[in-house]
Amino acid sequence: MKAPSVDHGLVVFVHCGGKKAAGGQHEIDTQRSLAVQIARLLDAPFCGEFDDARRHPHPYLIPDDTLSLDDAARMGIAREDDFFGGVVPYPFVATKVIAHGLPPGARAKPAGWPDALGERISNLVLPGYSAFSRDDAHAAAALLWKDGAVRLKRPSGIGGSGQSVIANESELAAQLDDIGDATLRAEGVVLERDLRDIATFSVGHVRVRAHEASYFGVQHLTRNNHGHSVYGGSDLVVVRGGFDALEGIDMPDDARMAIGRARAFDAAIHDAFPDFFASRRNYDVACGAAGNGDHVCGVLEQSWRIGGASGAEIGALRVFANDPALRRVRASTVEAYGDDVDVPAHACIDYRGTDPRTGPLTKFHTVDTTAGGASA
Known part of the structure; x- marks a missing residue:
């Protein structure tokens, strides 16, 4: 796959050590797997972990956490095309x-x-x-x-x-x-x-140099190896282009409301912090019933770093790159615990192993290019 406008000598690195994502070996291994997929999208070699002492003239970085302005400057990140993630002026x-x-x-x-x-x-x-x-x-x-x-x-x-x-x-x-x-x-x-009967939407926009997509979808929960309810994946509708392209498709009313909330929140952050910039934006938006019975819908939090939905994001970008006529796909991520996990034949495995703390875990993503459910 040839990516348009690839700089001569471009190479892809991961950068580990962020506070938010450094929770276990499976996060590190997943990040490396997704970095390899981004390198393929950019038609560039993956060169492992970034080292400040060994500079490369054309790096594309994938940090495991949102960066400060100082960290970004130290790594040579000055614009969205330099990395997959976000940069903020204050922690x-x-x-x-x-x-x-x-x-x-x-x-x-x-x-x-x-x-x-x-x-x-x-x-x-x-x-x-x-x-x-x-x-x-x-x-x-x-x-x-x-x-x-x-x-x-x-x-x-x-x-x-x-x-x-x-x-x-x-x-x-x-x-x-x-x-x-x-x-x-x-x-x-x-x-x-606190909300009851909550549905959590994911709304996002990603750009990997010339490759751009936006999406909405829902998250689902699963039980981990300790019996706790945790994130189990996301089911997304992904369109080629930005948020305007996303809002041009049919969708449920709650999804449209979630996208509107996320876009307005994103604009408010930009206005409050002009130095902020990001190539990966993901907003969790909750809709549910409050204790007084009111229906409430609002942004829960933001993620400007590689995250749980990134397998689906990158998978969709790669499918769009392979078929310039394709405008819309369905993409899903799954995080399944235990030894006996059934992975679809068409899935891309992002992690499979036994984490020292988490136990046996499998992460994979799928991309469906047809309304009838055929996968690619």
Whole structure:
């Protein structure tokens, strides 16, 4: 496969060591597998892990976490064409805390916090607040408890980890004790309306140099080897091009609402942080019933790094590259636990092995190019 406008000498590297994605060997191995697939898309060699001490004139990098401006500059990343991921001016922008404003009268906030952003996005996200002190967290919870249960979320948790539903002041105090004042000041915490009967949409846009696609879809859960409910994959409708092309197709009303929320949130981030840029954008948007019976739909969080849906994203881009007339596909990712996992013959396996902490796990993706269900 020949990718258009490939720079002579282009090579692909991964860059490991980010805080968010360095949870286990299976994440590292999955990232390398997806990096190999991106290299094929770009018709470029995959050269392993990036080393600051060994510079290459034409690297394309795949970091395992969202980068700071300083890290991006150190790696030679200056634009979207240089990497698969995102760059933010402050660490908190890459975490869940950016999805909410501070509670009224809040006294604690990190340097660079955009006070006006919370008000602008308040109708795009679930009711909630971010807090960076115990007093602010208790004030936020007291306001939210008036309308039902409250979910506490740690800023950098992935796949539903680092979350709990809190019912009263003592439960909140115990959670804050576990977090610790120093971490609370440095990273913050999210307090948010808890939803029932929730459906979580994924809305995203990816661009790997000349290759571009956008999508919407739904996430599904599975049981891991310890019996916990965790992320089990995503089923996506992917179109060639940007968000305008995506909104031009037929879809359910909730999906259209989720895309609108995600696009508006993305625009608000750009306006608040002009230095932000990303080639991979994924937004989780939840729709469900609040404790007072209201139907609520709002952005939960953002991901500007290689993630759980990236196998489907990259698979769709490769299919589009092979067939310039193709405009729309269905793509899915699956994460299945245990030794006996049935993988479809047409699937691309992104990881299969036994992680020291997670146990036996298989990850794969499929791409379906026809409405009738034939796969490619």
